[in-house]
Amino acid sequence: MKFDAVSPLxxxxxxxxxMILFFFSLxxxxxxxxxxxxxxxxxxxxxxxxxxxxxxxxxxIAAVIVPFVILGLIILAALPMxxxxxxxxxxxxxxxxxxxxxxxxxxxxxxKADDRFVFLEKYKxxxxxxxxxxxxxxKHLPNIFVNALLGAFKLFPFxxxxxxxxxxxxxxxxxxxxxxLKGVPNRLxxxxxKVFHRFGEQxxxxxxxxxxxxxxVGLMASIGLYLLGVPNYLxxxxxxxxxxxxxxxxxxxxxxxxFIVSTMNINESAILISLFHFSPQLVPLLVVILYVLxxxxxxxxxxxxxxxxxxxxxxxxxxxxxFSGGEIAGVLGLxxxxxxxxxxxxxxxxxxxxxxxxxxxxxxxxxxNYWEADGAQKD
Amino acid sequence: xxxRFRRVxxxxxxxxxxPVFQDLTFLEWRRLEMIAHERNYKSKEIIFEQGDEGLGLxxxxxxxxQLAFEDxxxxxxxxxxIPGDTFxxxxxxxxxxxxAQAVALEQTKLLVLFRPDVLSLIRTAPRVAAKVYSRLxxxxxxxxxxxxxxxxxxxxxx
Numbered sequence: 001m002k003f004d005a006v007s008p009l010x011x012x013x014x015x016x017x018x019m020i021l022f023f024f025s026l027x028x029x030x031x032x033x034x035x036x037x038x039x040x041x042x043x044x045x046x047x048x049x050x051x052x053x054x055x056x057x058x059x060x061i062a063a064v065i066v067p068f069v070i071l072g073l074i075i076l077a078a079l080p081m082x083x084x085x086x087x088x089x090x091x092x093x094x095x096x097x098x099x100x101x102x103x104x105x106x107x108x109x110x111x112k113a114d115d116r117f118v119f120l121e122k123y124k125x126x127x128x129x130x131x132x133x134x135x136x137x138x139k140h141l142p143n144i145f146v147n148a149l150l151g152a153f154k155l156f157p158f159x160x161x162x163x164x165x166x167x168x169x170x171x172x173x174x175x176x177x178x179x180x181l182k183g184v185p186n187r188l189x190x191x192x193x194k195v196f197h198r199f200g201e202q203x204x205x206x207x208x209x210x211x212x213x214x215x216x217v218g219l220m221a222s223i224g225l226y227l228l229g230v231p232n233y234l235x236x237x238x239x240x241x242x243x244x245x246x247x248x249x250x251x252x253x254x255x256x257x258x259f260i261v262s263t264m265n266i267n268e269s270a271i272l273i274s275l276f277h278f279s280p281q282l283v284p285l286l287v288v289i290l291y292v293l294x295x296x297x298x299x300x301x302x303x304x305x306x307x308x309x310x311x312x313x314x315x316x317x318x319x320x321x322x323f324s325g326g327e328i329a330g331v332l333g334l335x336x337x338x339x340x341x342x343x344x345x346x347x348x349x350x351x352x353x354x355x356x357x358x359x360x361x362x363x364x365x366x367x368x369n370y371w372e373a374d375g376a377q378k379d
Numbered sequence: 380x381x382x383r384f385r386r387v388x389x390x391x392x393x394x395x396x397x398p399v400f401q402d403l404t405f406l407e408w409r410r411l412e413m414i415a416h417e418r419n420y421k422s423k424e425i426i427f428e429q430g431d432e433g434l435g436l437x438x439x440x441x442x443x444x445q446l447a448f449e450d451x452x453x454x455x456x457x458x459x460x461i462p463g464d465t466f467x468x469x470x471x472x473x474x475x476x477x478x479a480q481a482v483a484l485e486q487t488k489l490l491v492l493f494r495p496d497v498l499s500l501i502r503t504a505p506r507v508a509a510k511v512y513s514r515l516x517x518x519x520x521x522x523x524x525x526x527x528x529x530x531x532x533x534x535x536x537x
Binding site for chain 2: 051055187
């Protein structure tokens with residue numbers, strides 16, 4: 001069957017519209033949507049393992065429970081590790097140090113700029129920055145801190161609902177599909193089967209690719225930072241991996257964070273430092289180089305091999321998606337922008353042709369001539 | 380729950396008579412039933428048309444189905460199928476277009492096995508997949524033989 005192709009412009013217009021609607025809905029149903037998204041991602045990532053276990057003769061339910069138990073144990077084991085890496089000091093104290101350090105860096109830079117360039121003198125950049133910063137610390141920082149804490153409490157239901165949903169999607173996903181297909185009329189049944197299957201396949205490939213990409217980027221960053229002797233390398237790697245889902249902004253933010261951390265305390269017995277005997281002052285520069293390298297490896301090696309052709313999105317679409325996501329739903333919107341655009345893109349690409357099928361089989365019984373033709377009549 | 384179990388038992392009794400599924404034990408059949416779709420067709424309703432993309436195998440559970448193909452505007456019947464018969468087996472092997480059309484002759488209940496679902500059994504239930512596919516291969520070989528026989532006969536009597 002042949003379909004008229006949809007103009008890419010029209011297609012992307014609807015992708016953006018659907019995505020904006022989705023982000024608006026986030027304001028009301030974030031408690032459901034976010035756990036559902038996490039659950040679907042967990043489902044997509046674990047399905048190969050569950051299928052493999054089932055293939056070895058394990059009942060489906062056991063095959064689903066085993067990875068969940070393993071995952072739970074890994075998280076339990078990782079939590080104390082993450083916190084012990086943070087050191088014995090309060091997180092608050094460490095964060096305070098980081099904030100001060102950033103402040104010093106910016107202040108020194110502006111101060112030097114003031115001295116160096118005569119035309120900048122009258123603006124007193126460093127002075128006005130200092131005022132701005134002090135004002136920010138006094139008035140806004142406590143608010144931001146309290147809001148962040150409250151936000152973390154709001155996230156709490158996600159952590160209960162998400163694994164719950166993931167478990168049952170893994171266990172009964174096939175049943176859901178069968179029940180949905182039960183409602184499809186006969187004339188569309190075979191088409192729907194196909195569209196369902198292709199949709200599942202492409203969304204799976206896209207989400208799995210996204211997850212793999214984030215995982216490898218986080219891993220590379222962690223290893224690099226460890227070799228350079230940057231403290232909290234695991235936490236920074238985790239952050240780099242998760243921020244990697246946000247195109248353009250994410251990797252840059254992660255790089256800046258790592259840079260700031262690396263300007264403070266460096267583990268001088270780190271492998272690379274003791275191997276090449278360079279001064280620890282050089283480490284921040286090396287961190288920047290590391291992040292550029294990770295970026296290049298990601299773009300050149302990882303994305304083409306794990307994403308395939310699913311990610312043929314125009315940068316304009318990605319940027320529009322990022323801005324609308326960030327504007328409407330904040331950080332959540334930024335994180336979900338790319339996955340949502342990808343899924344909507346795939347859905348529309350498959351659904352529109354299906355809806356466009358001229359329903360040639362609409363209520364069609366075999367035509368009268370058919371029954372008059374020879375051989376077919378006697379029943 | 381219980382009625383579902385009974386339904387599966389009834390289906391199993393029918394399937395046990397299909398050449399393709401005859402090797403399956405009840406438990407293995409349960410595994411296959413999990414991916415099967417049940418469809419109801421009215422009398423004279425078209426199930427699939429000649430030239431459609433072949434997506435799966437059908438098993439007749441109730442009713443009657445006619446297989447026919449169109450040749451220069453003339454419809455020729457190939458076979459009439461009764462409960463326990465299967466059609467569209469070859470699409471499970473190659474997934475190519477349908478060579479014939481299938482029409483329900485009366486109120487008919489069919490069981491559909493979608494090709495990608497059956498292929499996924501290779502990963503999740505290799506034993507079931509192996510049993511089904513070895514029988515399918517046997518069926519294909521038998522048909523190839525009979526076609527060759529017919530060809531030989533035609534060659535002998537021009």
